[in-house]
Structure formats: C-alpha cells, structure tokens
Amino acid sequence: MSRTQGDTKSKIIDLGEKLLLGKGFNGFSYADIAISLGIKNAAIHYHFPCKSDLGLAIIQRARERFKKWGANKETEQLPDRERLDSFFQIYRHYLTKRESVCLSGALETDFTTLPKPMQEETRGLVYDLLTWMEIFLDQGRKRGTFSFPGTPRDQAIIVLAVMQGGLQMTRVTDQSVFDLAVSQIRRLLKP
Numbered sequence: 001m002s003r004t005q006g007d008t009k010s011k012i013i014d015l016g017e018k019l020l021l022g023k024g025f026n027g028f029s030y031a032d033i034a035i036s037l038g039i040k041n042a043a044i045h046y047h048f049p050c051k052s053d054l055g056l057a058i059i060q061r062a063r064e065r066f067k068k069w070g071a072n073k074e075t076e077q078l079p080d081r082e083r084l085d086s087f088f089q090i091y092r093h094y095l096t097k098r099e100s101v102c103l104s105g106a107l108e109t110d111f112t113t114l115p116k117p118m119q120e121e122t123r124g125l126v127y128d129l130l131t132w133m134e135i136f137l138d139q140g141r142k143r144g145t146f147s148f149p150g151t152p153r154d155q156a157i158i159v160l161a162v163m164q165g166g167l168q169m170t171r172v173t174d175q176s177v178f179d180l181a182v183s184q185i186r187r188l189l190k191p
Helices: 003-023 030-037 041-047 051-071 080-098 103-113 116-143 152-170 175-188
Strands: none
Touching: 003 030, 003 041, 003 051, 003 103, 030 041, 051 080, 051 103, 051 116, 080 116, 080 152, 080 175, 103 116, 103 152, 116 152, 152 175
C-alpha cells in the first residue's frame, strides 16, 4: 500500500470514528465520508469493502489505543489517584475535543443493529475497559488507596457506567454533569 493509500485509509477511519461518535453507526454512510474527504465511494470500498469492515477497523484501533495507554510505562508508574484521573481524561477527551459520547457508549446504543463481527469486537472493547478498571481498583484497594463496597468488578461497572452516562447527559445538559460525575466517583473511592 502506498503512503497516499495509507493516508486515505487513515483519514477514512478517522472520519468514520468521528461520525460514529456523533451520529451512531447507523447514522452515517460512505457517501458522508466521500463528500467530506472529497473522494469517491469506490476509494472507501477499496479499503473497506463493507461498512462493517470500517466499523471493525475503528473498534480495533480504539482497543489498540487503550491497550497502549494501559501498558505505557508513564501511565503504569503514576500513583493510583493520578492514574484514575488519567483514565478520566480518556473520557474527557470525547467531551472537550469531540463533543461526543465515547466509542463504547455509541456502540452499545447501536449494539442490537450492529453486524455480528462488530458486536463481538464491541464486547471485546467493553471487556478491555472493565477488566483494566477491575484490576486497577483491586490493586488500589489492596494498597489502601481505594475503599468501596462490593467487588472490584462491581465498582468497575459503576465507574464505566457513570463515565458513559455522564457523557450522554452532557448532550442535553452541560459539561458540569460530567464534572460532577467524576467528582462523585473520586469521593466514592476514598479510603
């Protein structure tokens, strides 16, 4: 693949993700991408024969980004509270830079209408997020940084649900809802 083809493919994924976050997977078409990028539909089909192929590429890239973030030495070495804040920044990015919901939230909304391969990849993304948070909270509780009722898995579900819900609510309220949600999670996790 030439550099131009690689750049085009990357631009298609970037725009596809932006549209998915803003409109949902079913809310955009290849025509939206083609018009915005000034290319023909055929150029999109060259890289992604089906829209679900594009959807899979978007989710796989997001999973890889999260995996790299979690494995980053700087991230791993942060004190627990700062690491939690770094995790919150992933979600705040959607709020401040993209004015949208997070990818897992957007995909969960469309889940029953997604093609089966995208459903499986979406499950993988959610599993990645939950597993990371569960392990992180368990380690933090063992170190005495965090205290919470229930299992780390229970708390991980609450944290992710609040992050996703906070982003959803900002669409009809304002950013303060997300900020309050983050503050409440911090208070709930105090030792």
